[in-house]
Amino acid sequence: MVAEGLTVEECSIKPEIMTKERFFNPRIETLPRNELDGLIDERVRYTVRYAAEHSPFYKKWFSLNNLDPGSIREHEDLLELPIVSGKTIREHQPPETPDFEFLSTGWEQIFTIHETSGTSGTPKSFFLTWDDWMRYADKYARIFVSQGFGPGDRVIVCSTYGMNIGANTMTLAARDSGITIIPTGKCNFPGRILHNYSPTGIVGSIFKLLHLARRMQNEGHDPRNSSIERLIVGGESFAEESRSYLSEIWGRPVYNTYGSTEGTMCGECTDLHGLHVPEDLVHLDLYDPQMEKFVSDGERGRAILTTLIPVGGRCGTLLLNYDTEDTTVVITRAPCSCGRTHMKILNPQRESETYWILGTPINKVDIEQAVFQRDNMEYLTGEYEAFIYGRDDEDEVVLRLSLESHDPDQMDTQLVRDRFLEAFLGSKPDLARSYGENLEILFNFTRPGDLELYRVLGRPKRFIDRRDYT
Numbered sequence: 001m002v003a004e005g006l007t008v009e010e011c012s013i014k015p016e017i018m019t020k021e022r023f024f025n026p027r028i029e030t031l032p033r034n035e036l037d038g039l040i041d042e043r044v045r046y047t048v049r050y051a052a053e054h055s056p057f058y059k060k061w062f063s064l065n066n067l068d069p070g071s072i073r074e075h076e077d078l079l080e081l082p083i084v085s086g087k088t089i090r091e092h093q094p095p096e097t098p099d100f101e102f103l104s105t106g107w108e109q110i111f112t113i114h115e116t117s118g119t120s121g122t123p124k125s126f127f128l129t130w131d132d133w134m135r136y137a138d139k140y141a142r143i144f145v146s147q148g149f150g151p152g153d154r155v156i157v158c159s160t161y162g163m164n165i166g167a168n169t170m171t172l173a174a175r176d177s178g179i180t181i182i183p184t185g186k187c188n189f190p191g192r193i194l195h196n197y198s199p200t201g202i203v204g205s206i207f208k209l210l211h212l213a214r215r216m217q218n219e220g221h222d223p224r225n226s227s228i229e230r231l232i233v234g235g236e237s238f239a240e241e242s243r244s245y246l247s248e249i250w251g252r253p254v255y256n257t258y259g260s261t262e263g264t265m266c267g268e269c270t271d272l273h274g275l276h277v278p279e280d281l282v283h284l285d286l287y288d289p290q291m292e293k294f295v296s297d298g299e300r301g302r303a304i305l306t307t308l309i310p311v312g313g314r315c316g317t318l319l320l321n322y323d324t325e326d327t328t329v330v331i332t333r334a335p336c337s338c339g340r341t342h343m344k345i346l347n348p349q350r351e352s353e354t355y356w357i358l359g360t361p362i363n364k365v366d367i368e369q370a371v372f373q374r375d376n377m378e379y380l381t382g383e384y385e386a387f388i389y390g391r392d393d394e395d396e397v398v399l400r401l402s403l404e405s406h407d408p409d410q411m412d413t414q415l416v417r418d419r420f421l422e423a424f425l426g427s428k429p430d431l432a433r434s435y436g437e438n439l440e441i442l443f444n445f446t447r448p449g450d451l452e453l454y455r456v457l458g459r460p461k462r463f464i465d466r467r468d469y470t
């Protein structure tokens with residue numbers, strides 16, 4: 001019921017949406033490329049001016065560098081501005097400075113405060129206005145709709161609700177897309193959640209969703225017969241092999257999302273070929289390793305993002321040229337078969353999960369794709385960890401893999417070794433030449449629950465460099 005004299009919107013009642021739509025924000029999501037580029041440049045100009053006027057950090061930077069904010073006219077001009085990292089944010093907040101120098105509006109405008117810990121100790125503070133929340137929710141609602149979710153869908157959110165923003169953003173995004181959220185915040189929810197509410201989607205990590213499937217199987221339920229229609233994974237990089245295994249176990253499509261507190265929210269559409277970047281709200285540049293220029297589309301580069309504020313809008317923490325410490329590739333800026341015009345990128349990989357072994361860069365994803373070879377999965381649970389040993393000054397390296405198996409006594413260890421080595425060394429000829437000479441690869445098969453990562457709190461670290469650098 002709508003109170004007399006007030007419209008539905010004024011009452012803030014969930015609007016009645018009956019049918020599934022192709023787009024959440026059709027005009028913006030299908031904006032022709034030239035108009036989209038024009039909108040981006042307009043927002044770059046407004047956002048840079050806003051930064052110079054409202055952010056203590058940028059105010060100081062423009063005056064120290066004697067640069068006129070008005071000279072930043074289009075997105076290529078962002079090369080003139082400094083690259084800001086998590087370290088920069090920490091260096092410009094208490095206890096390092098008396099105030100939060102990236103806070104870019106008055107306290108009365110700040111709706112929520114967040115902290116992101118990252119890998120190194122001190123958390124970064126992050127401030128959101130209600131406008132920021134609405135833009136975050138808009139970005140996520142577009143992703144939901146692009147994956148085929150809509151009115152009548154019931155989605156379990158297994159991501160944790162807390163100082164990060166992912167789970168809350170999805171919950172808010174559901175409001176205007178007719179989706180019902182079941183905010184369990186974890187994947188070990190009781191079975192009745194599945195039976196009583198017949199959910200149609202689950203958001204979680206690859207490994208949480210594999211665990212859930214295994215639990216259901218142990219309780220006598222085949223995940224392929226469940227009410228779930230689609231799975232959404234996110235929060236970490238993964239190998240295509242682990243995604244396709246998850247998809248096979250559930251018998252459902254698995255869609256990827258990539259998000260962060262800083263405001264990237266990119267998602268795969270039903271085309272399942274790359275993640276759309278909401279270009280009107282987030283500007284993404286890919287830099288070369290020297291961080292001096294942009295790389296061309298199709299080349300891997302470091303993902304640097306800039307928040308774009310619509311003209312007249314405000315922002316709690318404004319970041320221009322923020323280093324995500326992830327690398328990715330722009331696949332295309334051409335319209336997608338789903339009808340969206342926003343560019344698509346490859347699933348980003350974390351730089352902090354890449355280590356050099358005898359001159360070859362190895363990312364966690366390289367290990368993971370070799371673990372998840374289909375034949376291996378008859379014996380393995382998919383849980384793994386890998387350690388690099390050796391001395392930096394000696395040219396000998398040991399890669400030690402711990403692979404969790406359903407039953408170490410009943411497995412074809414030779415087959416798993418062979419499949420792993422074929423997949424791992426197959427695409428790395430230099431490393432393949434070193435194998436058996438100065439590269440040794442050791443396999444350790446563990447029982448369920450015996451990996452080291454189970455004994456460490458927080459996000460599991462699966463690829464660890466234990467070389468002696470002294």
Ligand SMILES: [Zn+2]
Nearest residue numbers: 269271336338
């Ligand atoms: Zn698409």
